[in-house]
Amino acid sequence: MTTQAIATGAAIRFDNVGVYYGENQVIEDVSMEVTEKEITAIIGPSGGGKSTLLRCINRMNDLIPSFRMEGQVWFGEYNLYAPGSDPTQIRYEIGMVFQRPNPFSKSIYENVAFGPRINGYTGSLDAIVEDSLRSAALWDEVKDRLKESGLALSGGQQQRLCIARTLAIQPSVILMDEPCSALDPIATLAIEDLMRELKQRYTIIIVTHNMQQAGRVSDKTAFLMPDENRVAHLIEFDQTSRMFTNPQDERTEAYITGRFG
Numbered sequence: 001m002t003t004q005a006i007a008t009g010a011a012i013r014f015d016n017v018g019v020y021y022g023e024n025q026v027i028e029d030v031s032m033e034v035t036e037k038e039i040t041a042i043i044g045p046s047g048g049g050k051s052t053l054l055r056c057i058n059r060m061n062d063l064i065p066s067f068r069m070e071g072q073v074w075f076g077e078y079n080l081y082a083p084g085s086d087p088t089q090i091r092y093e094i095g096m097v098f099q100r101p102n103p104f105s106k107s108i109y110e111n112v113a114f115g116p117r118i119n120g121y122t123g124s125l126d127a128i129v130e131d132s133l134r135s136a137a138l139w140d141e142v143k144d145r146l147k148e149s150g151l152a153l154s155g156g157q158q159q160r161l162c163i164a165r166t167l168a169i170q171p172s173v174i175l176m177d178e179p180c181s182a183l184d185p186i187a188t189l190a191i192e193d194l195m196r197e198l199k200q201r202y203t204i205i206i207v208t209h210n211m212q213q214a215g216r217v218s219d220k221t222a223f224l225m226p227d228e229n230r231v232a233h234l235i236e237f238d239q240t241s242r243m244f245t246n247p248q249d250e251r252t253e254a255y256i257t258g259r260f261g
């Protein structure tokens with residue numbers, strides 16, 4: 001796979017995706033299309049397959065031996081599961097931010113420079129570090145302390161550092177798995193502001209337990225729900241404004257009005 005081949009379109013498309021862990025099917029027949037430069041939220045009850053679906057996109061589930069996927073996931077014109085496609089390369093194109101901020105035990109500068117450095121980036125590291133920190137709305141807070149440990153920052157700052165680290169590898173898609181669940185409300189709002197800013201340049205897919213958050217930041221929402229056999233289905237996928245005001249499925253309505261989950 002060449003970067004060029006996959007750079008032709010950043011939108012993600014799921015075609016009839018099913019997921020198994022060993023004998024257990026956990027997701028059945030998900031088809032949906034994520035639009036470029038929008039924020040797409042994945043919501044649903046606990047155990048409903050949200051993280052699993054997200055991790056299908058950057059092939060993180062491949063690290064789990066019992067994982068098996070049927071169907072296809074497309075990144076633009078590129079089939080992410082085509083024989084010979086390289087998960088490492090995919091993760092440069094499709095970055096990920098995790099639930100708990102997880103900076104390396106290195107300086108703020110080195111946290112951001114790490115990815116470009118190991119990726120053989122030939123431009124100016126200083127410039128990409130500054131640019132990534134600015135894009136993550138952290139530069140002004142850390143520009144005078146770049147040599148300090150990333151672990152010395154507050155939780156919200158650490159999460160923005162992790163976002164800067166992701167931006168430094170120059171992805172076009174950013175996956176966020178509950179990025180605010182370890183943060184206080186003010187740090188959460190700062191990340192949400194940042195997401196709105198970033199969507200001008202990146203396609204963002206966020207898993208969130210927090211429906212208010214999905215309502216505040218996302219353009220479209222996917223609602224996943226497990227059936228009585230604990231197999232998750234895509235119940236509804238729509239513009240967030242429409243889903244939250246006029247859901248088409250009664251299970252969506254029950255969930256967003258807090259009647260279960």
Ligand SMILES: Nc1ncnc2c1ncn2[C@@H]1O[C@H](COP(=O)(O)OP(=O)(O)OP(=O)(O)O)[C@@H](O)[C@H]1O
Pocket residue numbers: 021026044045046047048049050051052053064066209230
């Ligand atoms: N590594 C794994 N091995 C086996 N089963 C797994 C594994 N990871 C997740 N599962 C199962 O897959 C199903 C979906 O889990 P997943 O974590 O994707 O749901 P989720 O909606 O993200 O949940 P939560 O909101 O609680 O984080 C669950 O039944 C879970 O037990």
